[in-house]
Amino acid sequence: MADPQTPAPSPSLAQALSVLVSPDDDFLREAQRNDELARTLTHFDALGRGIAEALNTRDVEGGGWTHTMLPAYWGNVTVRHRDGMHFVFMHHGRSRKGPAGRRLRVETGYPHGYCGWRAEPITVSMDRAPDAIAADVLRRLMPAYKDTLREALADAHRSEAHRQARIGLNGLIEQLVPGIHGVGGVRPCDAPDRKTSFWSGRDHVPEGQYALPVGGSVTLDHDASEVEITLSHVPPALALDLLGHLRRYGVVSGQRVPVGQAPRVIAGELEPRDAVEALPPADGHARRRALHRAQGRVFPSRPVTAAVEAGPTR
Incomplete structure (x- = not known):
């Protein structure tokens, strides 16, 4: 039996409640008792319905746009295409004053699990006509959305195949x-x-x-x-x-790969002092070269001659 203290919803509110996604009984009762919540739901229902109609009138993606709402107190409506493309309009700035508190954040939807690049969200005024909002979304958001959605759908196809x-x-x-x-x-x-x-x-x-x-x-x-x-x-x-x-079942033959190679010494490169002590005492020239490297001095690999250009003398 219905609660006698709960008034019957108005036609506009009943229409808004019909597009809610999985609302619980408490939210439905609150929507019929709370005038502010009822106004929010009816406003976003009309907004989503108008944007969907504008997209269908423009034959965007062949038409087939509808709208649904989440049971949220701040306003949340999704305009969805039959092939999965959708836009989410959310009102998160109610605490702000002036026009800033009347703006909607518009986000794009992607397949579940997609972690790649996404189109950057935009904001629009919730007081504009639905047709104007739809035109703004098509101009500012749709191009980037299509580019990123193409990769998202390909990723979803690969994930489903896996x-x-x-x-x-x-x-x-x-x-x-x-x-x-x-x-x-x-x-x-x-x-x-x-x-x-x-x-x-x-x-x-x-x-x-x-x-x-x-x-x-x-x-x-x-x-x-x-x-x-x-x-x-x-x-x-x-x-x-x-x-x-x-x-x-089968033995696989491996490929011979050299494990250790002689170190490559570059002229002028520093060597640890241990390398100097490891040289035989008889090899004095090599010991001097290694000692110079260990001390940070550059010892050229071969003699360097400097050509001095003769100039005029006074």
Whole structure:
């Protein structure tokens, strides 16, 4: 039964409440009792509806723009395209006086998880007509938004392809490993794209439950191109059997790479004093050169001759 003390919402408020995203009962009751909140909701509903209509009239991105609101006391409306592009209009400056307190911050929306470059937000006056605000957004924000959104959508496509690859590989692993689960005991069906899975060996599962001889974990790379497997409590015989299987699978020959080389000495370079003491006593010339380097003096690699140009004498 409805609360008899809660008045029925006006048609404009009822229309605004119809576009709220997941409001709770307390917020709905407050919206019908609090006149200031009701005015905020109706204002932003009309604003979002007008901007969406202006974008559809201009046939921006082929039309298909709608608006929704979050249950916020300060005003928050999102104008969204059917393909995912959207603008968020937020009123965060209510405490400011004058025109500064009547400006909206306009941000752009990107796919979830995108961490690349984003278009810089702009501010617009909330007292302007919705058509003028839409024109301002198209002129000042849309070009940068399209440029960054293109990369964001490509990144989202790659992320989804990687996620599907993990789902496919996890499904194959689940067919081989009984009792496998995700972090915290999560069931495989609840996290099909998980990166890490665990299972317990036969000594750590209830009697009658199927299990592998040893426990372990498997961690997938983000694109499922590589897998890291860790086994625990492996008996020596089984370990040798597993290693033998890997050897039968194929031995890869390595490439010879030089490990150590003689140090390269540059004329005039400083050397530690230890290098001087390591020289044989008979090599006096080399010892003098090394000593000069250790003292910070430049000892040329070969004699230097200076040509003196003869000038007139008096």
